[in-house]
Amino acid sequence: MRRRLLVQGDGGALQGVLHDAGFWPALGDGKVTSLRRILIWISGASAGLGAALAATIPFENAELVDLSRRGGTPGAHHVAVDLADPESWPVVENDFQQRIETSDPDLVVFIHNAGTLTPLGSADRVDTAEYTRNVLLNSASAQVLGHSFLRAVAGRECEQHLIMISSGAAIRPHEGEASYCAGKAGIDQWVRTVGLEQRRRSPGCRVISVSPGALDTDMQAELRACSPDEVPESTRFREMEALGRLSKPENVARIIWSLLDRDLETGSVLHVHDVT
Numbered sequence: 104m105r106r107r108l109l110v111q112g113d114g115g116a117l118q119g120v121l122h123d124a125g126f127w128p129a130l131g132d133g134k135v136t137s138l139r140r141i142l143i144w145i146s147g148a149s150a151g152l153g154a155a156l157a158a159t160i161p162f163e164n165a166e167l168v169d170l171s172r173r174g175g176t177p178g179a180h181h182v183a184v185d186l187a188d189p190e191s192w193p194v195v196e197n198d199f200q201q202r203i204e205t206s207d208p209d210l211v212v213f214i215h216n217a218g219t220l221t222p223l224g225s226a227d228r229v230d231t232a233e234y235t236r237n238v239l240l241n242s243a244s245a246q247v248l249g250h251s252f253l254r255a256v257a258g259r260e261c262e263q264h265l266i267m268i269s270s271g272a273a274i275r276p277h278e279g280e281a282s283y284c285a286g287k288a289g290i291d292q293w294v295r296t297v298g299l300e301q302r303r304r305s306p307g308c309r310v311i312s313v314s315p316g317a318l319d320t321d322m323q324a325e326l327r328a329c330s331p332d333e334v335p336e337s338t339r340f341r342e343m344e345a346l347g348r349l350s351k352p353e354n355v356a357r358i359i360w361s362l363l364d365r366d367l368e369t370g371s372v373l374h375v376h377d378v379t
């Protein structure tokens with residue numbers, strides 16, 4: 104049985120289709136009260152898009168885990184981790200395994216959203232320690248934590264979703280953001296490849312990457328503060344802000360949640376602007 108789910112947001116109504124086996128006893132206020140046991144991890148749920156994703160979870164009874172340094176996300180367990188430090192990655196892997204083992208969930212979701220632009224500037228000028236942290240967070244943590252999540256859900260019968268937050272920078276080179284662009288391009292290719300692998304599994308994990316578009320967050324403010332000499336793209340984003348063209352994170356977060364119920368092939372790489 105498939106049931107229509109209506110999720111209301113200030114950006115309008117989004118419709119999706121739930122793959123439903125009679126688990127959904129009530130609908131209301133844009134959230135679903137489910138009898139299913141639902142486990143959700145969001146990296147970087149302390150701010151920006153991650154906080155918006157946490158605030159717009161379309162299930163009332165989901166267990167939410169925030170993987171970040173600051174924490175403070177309402178209703179979330181905080182696993183305090185600096186994901187630019189490889190020593191934090193086994194901590195996250197243990198958290199995946201233990202919570203899944205303990206709660207035997209029906210639905211598991213990991214949204215890897217944490218990312219950084221720091222240090223902005225040409226690759227031949229920026230600080231090496233900061234550059235290394237950028238590479239570890241944007242490139243390496245995505246692949247290693249993605250791998251850890253796949254290991255934790257492998258062989259389980261539950262519905263499984265891994266969503267990587269990418270960027271238009273995966274496709275378009277932006278001067279002054281080389282490691283960020285490379286990290287996002289790497290995420291997209293990782294998703295395409297792992298998607299091929301997961302198609303051989305049953306049920307398998309649905310792995311997708313999604314670019315959220317330009318958002319009104321701290322990351323954007325950091326970009327706009329740069330000089331056009333070092334980061335030419337900053338001019339375009341100052342103009343977008345002046346014209347009110349930056350998206351509200353909550354609106355984009357609702358679109359991302361709607362992807363859970365869409366008929367997308369594992370390994371899909373998409374942009375929120377493609378989602379109608």
Ligand SMILES: NC(=O)c1ccc[n+]([C@@H]2O[C@H](COP(=O)([O-])OP(=O)(O)OC[C@H]3O[C@@H](n4cnc5c(N)ncnc54)[C@H](OP(=O)(O)O)[C@@H]3O)[C@@H](O)[C@H]2O)c1
Nearest residue numbers: 147149150151152171172173186217218270317318320322
């Ligand atoms: N903003 C945009 O226009 C835009 C456009 C395209 C793609 N994106 C992507 O969207 C995602 C969210 O961006 P945003 O704009 O919301 O960024 P943001 O406002 O700067 O928030 C970044 C989040 O990532 C977490 N984070 C950063 N470094 C971390 C670290 N070392 N360890 C653990 N967590 C860390 C932060 O948490 P703590 O500081 O608490 O650790 C924070 O919750 C990123 O992947 C970004 O690349 C954004």
